[in-house]
Amino acid sequence: MLNFSREKLMFGLILFGFGLLIAKAFYVQVVQSSFLESEANKRQIRTLEVAAPRGQILDRHGELLALSTPVASVWVDPRTLVNHPQAIEELARVLNLSQQQLTRRIQANPNRRFLYIERSILPDLAKQIEALRLPGVNIQAEFKRYYPTADIAAHILGYTNIDDIGQDGVELIYENWLKGQPGRQQIIKDLEGRVVKFVNNLADAQPGQALQLSIDKDIQFFVHRALKEVMTKHQARGASAVILDAKTGEILALVNQPGYNPNNRNQLQGEAIRNRAISELIEPGSTIKPFVVAKALDLGLIQADEVINTSPGYIRVQGHMISDAVNYGRLTIGEVIQKSSNVATANIVRRMSAEQQWRFYSDLGFSQDLGLFLPGEQLGRLRHHREWQLIDQVSSSFGYGFSTNVMQLAQAYLVFANQGNLPPVSLIKRDAPPEMKSVLSAQAVEQTLQMMETVTHQGGTGTEARIEGYRVAGKTGTVLKAGVGGYQEATYRAMFVGLVPASRPDMVMAIMVDEPSRGVYGGGSVAAPVFQEVMRHALRLRNVDPDGAL
Known part of the structure; x- marks a missing residue:
């Protein structure tokens, strides 16, 4: 009887155990299945x-x-x-x-998960x-x-x-x-x-x-090559060049030297990554003179056939000596630009008010935002005309006393390609003509452009910018560099800005070579040949027909 009771008890316990297992399985697989699946996913699904x-x-x-x-x-x-x-x-x-170094790195971060x-x-x-x-x-x-x-x-x-x-x-x-x-x-x-x-x-x-982008890769290549060559030839500290579509303001090329290869991270540092064309401030020197002449023509302050006496080759303004390279004597307005006379330009600019000149420079875009939003852009400095003395007005007429960058200078020259209208520059390819700002009269621009052509003719300062079969208009510039305590002796920037073909401008190019140091430093000798070298390729690439060099 006792044995029978024990067997029934053991059987009951076994049944009870199985019942618990079944209940637990039901609870886990049915009641808690969603919760447990969620918890498992938290630990496994990522x-x-x-x-x-x-x-x-x-x-x-x-x-x-x-x-x-x-x-x-x-x-x-x-x-x-x-x-x-x-x-x-x-x-x-x-x-x-190194296995040892890798082991040390991992052992030094035992609690990190990444x-x-x-x-x-x-x-x-x-x-x-x-x-x-x-x-x-x-x-x-x-x-x-x-x-x-x-x-x-x-x-x-x-x-x-x-x-x-x-x-x-x-x-x-x-x-x-x-x-x-x-x-x-x-x-x-x-x-x-x-x-x-x-x-x-x-x-x-x-x-x-x-x-x-608006960039032309092939034109960019030729500018890059020419700047590397001029850097080597003249042992220059740096160089920048910009080419713009003369009608649309699109940037066709922008190159600086020294440069860097963005594929090599070891080169992403120092002076090499500076975009000098927008970040380096320069005094534009004589490249500004065509604007002064054009504005004076526009205001009726001079006549295109007028003659200006520059003898004896210098003048004094508020105790400061303004001089030319030689005594040019009597110059026509065209010869003022061709010979790049400081004395004649100073005489011309004094016929306009300081406010007229200052407002004109501002309208040309000097000291104004280019609207490109490129990092490092420096706007330049153009003091308000109320702060000017006479010597400030005069010196700014031949490009001293205010600062700009190469891109602003190139943009300003677009007025000579658009009957006195100024388009904004763009890095993005344009699908429609841009809105333009009227700055000068078409007549004043046409007269000045003809005078700028003589810069590349015999007797001008930019003969090395001439391109066979094409009429070239432009202006050279050579400026002393400013340093601590004043201008640095025998330290120059050489510049040239030109338009081609002059009869129907297709492109504008501005070049600046910083501190050429092999004894040749003039804009006509250093920068103008870069224009000639690049533009003969660019004109071919853009299928621009010759207009017959004079």
Whole structure:
């Protein structure tokens, strides 16, 4: 009887145990299934960000200037990897790293869950590492910016950082346009942090938008080559050049020397990355004289056939000596520009009021924002006319006493290509003609442009800018550099600004060479040949018909 009771008790206990197991299974698999699945997912399902490429940057003809290429980065979970010395050894071997140094890096961060080991590796190497399935080792697909033109267009394009974010130039100012929108994927990871399954695509990666610039890649190349040559030939400290479409204000080329290759991160520092064409302030020197003559003609203060006596080759203004290279004697207005007479220009400018001259310079864009938003732009300094004395007005008529940059100077010369109207400059290719500001009368511009042609004729200061078959109008400039305590002796900037063809201007080019140091320093000898060298190629590239050199 006792044995029977024991058997019934044991059987009952077994049934009760099975009942508990069934109840527990029901509770876990039915009642708590959603909760437990959610908790498991929190520990295993991860959201992975999928990199998106930046938009391409193109020149005006659709040629590539910048694109994104796929690369990858290796990152680790130190908390996991620190317990797998064999995986550390294998990773160091594949990446060609010191095993000891890699071990020390990981051991120094035992509680971190994310640590970059190598950035921007080639996709093939990334696949090789991924195939090893090392615990705590992860591959992150990324993109790296590549610039096919290397240093040729560096100061326009700028560069991105290691995370592919724009840091300078077009890359920076159009960051929001160029950057892509990352995608998102759900994945499952095992306990060692390895991806074991793709779950769901939450959002596709959206590439950035393409950007078409006004730059002509081929013209940019010829400017780049010419500036490197002039730097070597004259052992100059620096040089800048800008070419504008004479009718639209589009920037066809912008080059500075010294330069840098944005594909090489070791070069992204120092003076090389400065965009001198907009960031270096210069006194424009004699390149400003055609504007003074044009404004005086416009106001009726001089006549095109007037003769001005410059004897004895110098004048005094408020105790300051204003002189010419030689005593030119009597000069026509055209010869004032051709010979670049300071004395004659000083006599002309004193016929207009300081306010008229100051307002005209402002209308030309001097000391005004270019509207390009490029980093480092310096607006220049043009003191208000109320602060001027007579010597300030006179000295500014031949380009001293106020500062500008090469781009502003090039833009100002656009008035000579547009019957006295001034278009804004642009780095983006234009689909329609821009709105222009009226600055001078068409008659005054036409008269002055004819005078500027004589600068490149025999007896002018810019004969080395002549191009066979084309009429060239322009102006040379040679200025002493200002330093601490005044102007530096025998330290010059050589300049030339020109338009071609003069009969129907297609392009404007401004060149500045800083501190040529081999005994030749004049704008006509140093900068004008750069104009000639570049423009003969640019005219061919743009299929501009000759207009017959005089």
